[in-house]
Amino acid sequence: MPPHPIHLIGVPMDSGKKRRGCLMGPDAYRTAGLAEALRDLGHEVRDDGNVSPAPFTDGTAQHLHALNETVAWTQALSRVAQTACATALPIFMGGDHALALGTVHGVAAHAAAVDRPLFVLWLDAHTDYHTPQSTASGNLHGTPMGYLTGRAGFDAFPPVPHPIPHDRIAMLGLRSVDQHERAALEKTDVTYIDMRHIDEHGIAKPLSAFLDRVTAANGLLHVSLDVDFLDPSIAPAVGTTVPGGATIREGHLVMEMICDSGLLTSLDLVELNPFLDERGRTAQAMVDLTASAFGRRVFDRPTRAY
Ligand SMILES: [Mn+2]
Structure with missing residues (x-):
């Protein structure tokens, strides 16, 4: 990837979700x-500080956790993301995965404005x-893909004028899928690559096929990287650990292939909970993976002892 203006947001x-700690993620x-890792690779990096949610009031108790606050974040993040995409490659330093409700919503508006298809x-x-109806936990971080593809039931949220077609989405690293989600997804042509695959x-192979499709369509590529994509043995700082995740080498390979493709236009880093980390190793692993997406080769790195 050639040097590129990057805005950290x-x-x-x-x-x-109910378990707290992701608010410490950006710091x-x-x-x-x-920022330093990306500058070392020759990129121009600006840290834009932190976003705040739009004004909101706490709602009455209901089965959804913090609905009004999540909607307020969605409104603010959509605006920020759309603006940021116009001048730079934004990296959204989360924060839990509910932030994608807003970031991808804004990125989709940008894609529509420049008349290019958005792939996720x-x-x-x-x-x-x-x-919001199907979630058993009431945790809205489990809903962004439903919202962004235009599923019904998100009346409390901003409308979705640019839903992402399922055939422009690839999900990679899956190993914990609720029955309801599986049944609904099986009716779509989303690219669905679980750990068994x-x-x-x-x-x-499946990633390369997806990236080829983005290239062929002259698409924009948004990547949403959840800490739990990785195996919890290498990335323990997440509230939703599921054993059997990607290895550190698989993670770097994915990011290096994204780099080689030259397609990346926006990135979420989500679900890092520093309260659960071990001496910062998960935050460091996420920084290293991000650096791989922007040109660092793993062979360049010195051995590090934990
Ligand atoms: Mn997850």
């Missing part, structure tokens, strides 16, 4: 040296394809 959003990325690569143990066929 902190999103201390913690309303997408953990700063502490772990995200969802690196996650989960599909996050719930609706990765074990049997490798991670490169």
Whole structure:
């Protein structure tokens, strides 16, 4: 990837689930040296500070956790994302995965404005394809893919004028999918690559096929990287650990292939909970993965002892 203006945007959003701690994520990325790592690769990096949600009032108790706050974040983030995409490549330092409700909403508006198709690569143990009605936990961080593809039931949220067609979405690293989500997704043509598939066929082939499609369509590529895409043994700082995730090498391969493709136009880093980390190793792993997406080769790195 050639040198590129990158804007770091902190999103201390913690309303997408009940367990707290993701609000510390942006500062953990700063502490772990995200900006410096990208500058070392020749990129022009600006830290835009943190976003705040639009004004909101706490709602009455209902089965959804922090609905009004999550809607307020969605409104603010959509505006910020659309503006940022016009001049730079934004990296949204989360914050929980509910932030994608807003970031991808804004990126989709930008894509429509420049008349290019938006593709989304969802690196996650989960599909996050719930609706506010189908979620059993009431945690809205499990709904962004449902919202962004235009599923019904998101009346409290901003309308979705540019839903992302399912055939422009690839989900990679899946290993915890609720029955409802599976049944709904099986009716779509989303690219659905679970860990079983990765074990049997490798991670490169399906990713490369997806990236080829983005290239052929002259598309924009938004990548949403959840900490739980990685195996919890290498990335423990997440509230939703699921054993059997991607190895550090698989993670770097994915990011290096994204770099080689030259397609990346926006990135979310989500679900880092520094309260659960071990001496910053998860934040560091996420910074290293991000650096791989922007040109660093793993072979350049010195051995590090934990
Ligand atoms: Mn997840």
